[in-house]
Amino acid sequence: MADTTNVLAPEHPILPVLAQRRSPRAYAAQPVPTEALHQIFAAAASAASCFGEQPWRYIVGSRASSAKAYDAILSSMGEFNQAWANQAPVLAVSIAKLNFSHDDNPNRHALHDVGQATATLAIQATELGLQIHQMAGFSVDKIRESFRLPAGYEPVAVFTLGYPGDPASLPDGLREKETAPRTRKPLAEFLFEGGWPGLEEERYDQAPV
Amino acid sequence: MADTTNVLAPEHPILPVLAQRRSPRAYAAQPVPTEALHQIFAAAASAASCFGEQPWRYIVGSRASSAKAYDAILSSMGEFNQAWANQAPVLAVSIAKLNFSHDDNPNRHALHDVGQATATLAIQATELGLQIHQMAGFSVDKIRESFRLPAGYEPVAVFTLGYPGDPASLPDGLREKETAPRTRKPLAEFLFEGGWPGLEEERYDQAPV
Numbered sequence: 233m234a235d236t237t238n239v240l241a242p243e244h245p246i247l248p249v250l251a252q253r254r255s256p257r258a259y260a261a262q263p264v265p266t267e268a269l270h271q272i273f274a275a276a277a278s279a280a281s282c283f284g285e286q287p288w289r290y291i292v293g294s295r296a297s298s299a300k301a302y303d304a305i306l307s308s309m310g311e312f313n314q315a316w317a318n319q320a321p322v323l324a325v326s327i328a329k330l331n332f333s334h335d336d337n338p339n340r341h342a343l344h345d346v347g348q349a350t351a352t353l354a355i356q357a358t359e360l361g362l363q364i365h366q367m368a369g370f371s372v373d374k375i376r377e378s379f380r381l382p383a384g385y386e387p388v389a390v391f392t393l394g395y396p397g398d399p400a401s402l403p404d405g406l407r408e409k410e411t412a413p414r415t416r417k418p419l420a421e422f423l424f425e426g427g428w429p430g431l432e433e434e435r436y437d438q439a440p441v
Numbered sequence: 442m443a444d445t446t447n448v449l450a451p452e453h454p455i456l457p458v459l460a461q462r463r464s465p466r467a468y469a470a471q472p473v474p475t476e477a478l479h480q481i482f483a484a485a486a487s488a489a490s491c492f493g494e495q496p497w498r499y500i501v502g503s504r505a506s507s508a509k510a511y512d513a514i515l516s517s518m519g520e521f522n523q524a525w526a527n528q529a530p531v532l533a534v535s536i537a538k539l540n541f542s543h544d545d546n547p548n549r550h551a552l553h554d555v556g557q558a559t560a561t562l563a564i565q566a567t568e569l570g571l572q573i574h575q576m577a578g579f580s581v582d583k584i585r586e587s588f589r590l591p592a593g594y595e596p597v598a599v600f601t602l603g604y605p606g607d608p609a610s611l612p613d614g615l616r617e618k619e620t621a622p623r624t625r626k627p628l629a630e631f632l633f634e635g636g637w638p639g640l641e642e643e644r645y646d647q648a649p650v
Contacts, residue, residue, distance in 0.1 A: 244476070244483035247568050249456070250561060255489050267453070273632045274453035277625040279560055280464050282577045286626050291633045298635035341577055344597060347556030351488050352459060355564065359456050368491045368550055379637045388553060416486040417495050423482045424500045426507035428588045 240414055253358040254414055255365040257406050258397035259320040263296050268360050269322070272393070275356030276349040282341040283334065288349040289327040291379055292393075296321065304378035305390055310369040313390075315403055317367070320392035325375055326350050326366075328386045346388050357393065366391040453628070462567040463623055464574040466615050467606035468529040472505050477569050478531070481602070484565030488557040491550040492543065497558040498536040500588055501602075505530065513587035514599055519578040522599075524612055526576070529601035534584055535559050535575075537595045555597050566602065575600040 240251045269292070276288060293301030305323040306314055317323065326349075328342040339345075354364050366389045375387040399410040454460075478501070485497060502510030514532040515523055526532065535558075537551040548554075563573050575598045584596040608619040 240483075240487055244479045246480055246484040246487060246565055247458070250484050250487045250565065253487065253489075270453045270628060270632075271455055273628055275455040275459050277628070277631070278455060278459045278462065280462075280563065280575055282575075286631065289631045289633065291635075291637065293635065301635045341552070341556075341598070343550070344552040344556035347550070347553035348560035351557035351560040352564070354489065355561070356455055356459065366489055366491075381637060389550070414487075419479060419482055419486070422486070422495065422498045423479075424498065426500075426502065426510045428500065428590060 240416060244419070249355055249359050253354055254363070256363050256396060256399075256410055257316040257365060257392075258399045258402050258410055259363075259392060259394040260397040261319070261321065262395045263294070263321045264362065264394060268362060269393075271360065272353045272356050272362070276353035279345065279348040279352045281345040281348065282339060283332060285329070285332055285334075285339060285342075285345065286349075287329040287339055287342045288346045289329060289385065290324050291327065292322060292324045294322050301379075305370075305375070308370045308374040308378065309367060309390060313367050313369050316406060317365075317392050319397060319401070320365075320394040322393040323390065324364075324393060325379075325390050326388040327381065328388050330384050330386055342386075343388055350389065350391070361395065362393060363396055364391045364393050458564055458568050462563055463572070465572050465605060465608075465619055466525040466574060466601075467608045467611050467619055468572075468601060468603040469606040470528070470530065471604045472503070472530045473571065473603060477571065478602075480569065481562045481565045481571070485558040485562035488554065488561045490554040490557065491548060492541060494538070494541055494543075494548060494551075494554065495558075496538040496548055496551045497555045498538060498594065499533050500536065501531060501533045503531050510588075514579075514584070517579045517583040517587065518576060518599060522576050522578050525615060526574075526601050528606060528610070529574075529603040531602040532599065533573075533602060534588075534599050535597040536590065537597050539593050539595055551595075552597055559598065559600070570604060571602060572605055573600045573602050 293305045295302050302323050305325055306318055309317055326346050328346045330342050332339050357364050370390045372387045399407050402410055502514045504511050511532050514534055515527055535555050537555045539551050541548050566573050579599045581596045608616050611619055
């Protein structure tokens, strides 16, 4: 794999597998071996979660072996996403269990922890030479109906999974995006040491609560 | 670092840095070098986010260099958490920007994407020999007031950051937890290929929506 460590965060080098992870849209037809799929979701399970609830669930549809689930996930997407996602050999839905199992109270961190699990599986996928691309552009209701989700479970995101394909195969407009450099906010825009920015005076005035 | 790859997911080996990540409570007094702190948060920035919004923000309080912020975060925690978290050299709060920057509409994935970023920084921390432990047991309102967060920003979790300490230093009850093996649900409890479990009949009956 190309060493892109320094592309994303040149001044603060991060783990190559983190720097290499991106959300591509070009997929090869090559299927995902079952063992790789299992490693990826075992990685999801390694994530932290509030009360150890592990509120994440995933439905997977493989074009090769579970085509109806694949089609149901694909058809939940907006047209724009279907146009490229239909090349991926595997589609998946992340789902949050909204209430805690131990007391049935709402879990404020349910979606947060699904995010932790999916971020982690994306990293394992990258390590295996695979890639995922998550989408918010899908019908939550269609997923709920297609898979008859019980109450208390909420579809969070759909995503593609597979091996990298040829960017030239993508529709116009997406081809350029595929190979564009990744950009991120500089640290100073989201990391605030000592207090919220713009409050340099006030923040030292107040005693801690 | 000990190779614990196979402890968590013996049948499906995952990246060692994922298997090694855990949420310990024993911290050494050793401060976190600024460069390590910056690498950790640069890793957070590498996470995926809906519309590339990067809705995560972090306030960091270091005992050595921003003690008032440190104390404000510490005192937002419940007593149980304060009892061990006060050993960590750095405390932090993750914060979600709730609305999209491009159109000010609610971002359904704001907390989800904060989860993605924090999961990613936890992995980078592990790589650097550091550790974090996230907590839901804190007062959202105290954080909001202490740091005068503007409307539209929500405190999500607080966490410790530092180098591993001696488990023997922990209060009774936590000492054993610190070294207990990590356990996770088996794949079959959260990964569903082809449809929601228990609906094996129904799920092939229905046409995709």
